[in-house]
Amino acid sequence: MLLIPLIGVGLGVGLGLLLPWEIPITYKSYTALAILAAADAIFGGMRAQLEENFNFSRFMVSFFANAMVAVALAYFGNLIGIDIYMGVVVAFSIRLFNNLTLIREFLIIRYRRHGSEK
């Protein structure tokens, strides 16, 4: 179950290396947000799987919605000279850490259960 995201990232890196594209320097910070949104979605999905309430359409919609809102906020922040970009990064990071903590707790609980069953 942990292998799926790792394999996905590996495939993505391979594909990225094969493709000749790169991000224009102006959109550099927006890609960073997209990366964070993707990471957030992956950890959220893992957590949902562990909680057994994963829903594919909700997962995809929330990922794209989050990424778009983040990019839009950063763009408007850039327009009016406020670093909303930083706020978005902080928010995503906090969500990331929350999800990681929950995943860890679940795994520990499951491991203990398995141990006691044995």
Add this chain to the structure above:
Amino acid sequence: MPRRSWVVGVGLVSMLLGMLLVFQFRTETNVKTYLPQFKTVSELGIKWNRMQTDLNKKEEELQKLRQQIQGYNRDAELKSLRMAAGVTPLRGPGVEIILTDATRPLKSYEDPNLFIVHYDQLELLVNELWAAGAEAIAVNGVRLVAQTGFSCAGTTILVGSKKLAPPYVIRAIGDPQTLKAALTIPGGYIESQILPFELGFKIKQEKSLYLPPYKGSSVFTYAEVVPEENEELIIEEEELISGEEERTGAKEGEEL
């Protein structure tokens, strides 16, 4: 079945993440390699300022050089050089001096050699005129230039390569008042060179004198022109050498 949709969803997003990471990494490396590294904006500003002042200096220099080129008049320089070299006939105000041997009959005990015009008297007169600010001088129609010398040749005087005989007519262009005053000053040329020997001397101030050009050749076999850029260097070297010579000369003098 949630399991399959989960694999597809998370897998797709993970792939996207991987690709984005690669693209981002690529951009970041390019930025670091192609853009100059400045830690702070102020550093960049300082460099920019320095370059700006440099540029301003260079532009000023360019402006100056352009003005020099505009101000340089080749014809005017050539004309003044030709006037100085004496290769053009000149016209202007000045004085005309007629110098002759003593005319009165000499007594038997008097040395006739004393009562004729000698070459050194002529030379002294010319020197006096130069010193008084004469711009051009001709003796009996022979223009005096930088290479002209006076010498004695029997009963005649050699000016340059021309033999001249009395009466000597000296024409000098310059301020007539000054030239005349320089010769007639007490203790000056007339008192020391003309009156003791009773030579004939007439001076006339002229409004317009004509001086013929120098007719000799000017061939330089040994001398060569020093390029202007090297001039200062060579002068310094020569000063160094002459300084050493003076020092060694002084030593030799002590030893003697």
